[in-house]
Amino acid sequence: MLLGALVDAGVPLEVIRDAVDAVTPEPVELRAEPATRNGFAATRCLVRVADSATERSWADVRRLVEDSSLDPAVLDVALEVFGRIAEAEAAVHGVAVDDVHFHEVGALDSIADVVGVAAGFVHLGLDWLVCSPVALGGGTVRIAHGAVGVPAPAVVELLRGLPSYGGPVDLELTTPTGAALLAVLADEFGPQPPMAVDTVGVGAGGRDPAGHANVVRLVVGEAVDTDANPAAEQRTEEALVIEANVDDLDPRLWPDVIAALLDAGASDAWLTPILMKKGRPAHTLHVLVAADADAADAVRREVFRQTSTIGVREQTFAKVALDREFVAVEVDGHRVAVKLARLDGELMNVQPEYADVRAAARATGRPVKDVLAEAAAHAREATS
Ligand SMILES: O=C([S-])c1cc(C(=O)S)c[n+]([C@@H]2O[C@H](COP(=O)(O)O)[C@@H](O)[C@H]2O)c1
Numbered sequence: 001m002l003l004g005a006l007v008d009a010g011v012p013l014e015v016i017r018d019a020v021d022a023v024t025p026e027p028v029e030l031r032a033e034p035a036t037r038n039g040f041a042a043t044r045c046l047v048r049v050a051d052s053a054t055e056r057s058w059a060d061v062r063r064l065v066e067d068s069s070l071d072p073a074v075l076d077v078a079l080e081v082f083g084r085i086a087e088a089e090a091a092v093h094g095v096a097v098d099d100v101h102f103h104e105v106g107a108l109d110s111i112a113d114v115v116g117v118a119a120g121f122v123h124l125g126l127d128w129l130v131c132s133p134v135a136l137g138g139g140t141v142r143i144a145h146g147a148v149g150v151p152a153p154a155v156v157e158l159l160r161g162l163p164s165y166g167g168p169v170d171l172e173l174t175t176p177t178g179a180a181l182l183a184v185l186a187d188e189f190g191p192q193p194p195m196a197v198d199t200v201g202v203g204a205g206g207r208d209p210a211g212h213a214n215v216v217r218l219v220v221g222e223a224v225d226t227d228a229n230p231a232a233e234q235r236t237e238e239a240l241v242i243e244a245n246v247d248d249l250d251p252r253l254w255p256d257v258i259a260a261l262l263d264a265g266a267s268d269a270w271l272t273p274i275l276m277k278k279g280r281p282a283h284t285l286h287v288l289v290a291a292d293a294d295a296a297d298a299v300r301r302e303v304f305r306q307t308s309t310i311g312v313r314e315q316t317f318a319k320v321a322l323d324r325e326f327v328a329v330e331v332d333g334h335r336v337a338v339k340l341a342r343l344d345g346e347l348m349n350v351q352p353e354y355a356d357v358r359a360a361a362r363a364t365g366r367p368v369k370d371v372l373a374e375a376a377a378h379a380r381e382a383t384s
């Protein structure tokens, strides 16, 4: 789909073909053809190879790419993408990275996908690539290990810390190769930034399910002044706070209660210690939820299911939220997602995602506070 979008946006097929030929030991057939997906015009790119079932280890793939005559910029992107896939497969299957054997991903058609997309983006020479939250699809997919739920395990691993969502159809919309390409290529995840659009490339997926345009859109243009960006303004919305004073719940349950409320759709949940009637130490449970009847019903129901309260009080508040977006940075080769908050376009807060910081600190042996500071500094540099 990404190859189709690149060709549709004007990248000559020869640029992609030359890069693919520089890596693959056997001939790979590349074709681009017009297609429609749910009534929208798109370009479908087809990659055909004779031995699509071949297994290759990470070392085999690395050797193929490193020994190729690829442009160094394309080679770097391709190695990074395969390295990410290898790390994800190692984590999912519980093996060492060097012991990872690529299955579908190691086949020549996937090598062509990765190298071709890398070459296409290098050809475009973009300054900044913003990717919307990634649609993952749903249902199940059959792989070498049997049937697995969509998103496939490696996809979840590859998009750790980056925004993605299940649905909107029961099909695999994002594969590990696609997820790795987006994770490596995107400088930032979020809404379309203020820009004057020049070219739009639409890449078609293989399937054409009813009611869903199975495409990737690549929108290329010139950045414009961020003051004109209405999305950068603060958002004010109505929110409900549901509260209950509780003095008779086993205190060991509270962390799980709060987790269950967040799972049920609360945007925040917290406790304050109080002293109740008859001098009893107790807690007030506070739960914040969007002032939407269905969301509030689900969360209120969960309060009654999970706690011992038999009544709640509720109040409506105006909730003010700064506009947020994510950028991905690297600390010693480990990706850390960083949340940026802006008011009228001005950067107000830079906060690395703690789970990513902790994972990078564990992997490198560095103190968490150092990784946190470095990730925040990289994010500031990237946005300045
Ligand atoms: O064969 C293996 S080990 C395999 C693992 C995974 C994991 O998520 S783990 C996923 N898949 C599926 O392979 C196909 C092709 O993916 P590409 O990235 O090559 O397009 C896709 O359906 C994956 O879900 C295979």
Ligand code: NI
Pocket: 089, 092, 093, 154
């Ligand atoms: Ni796997």
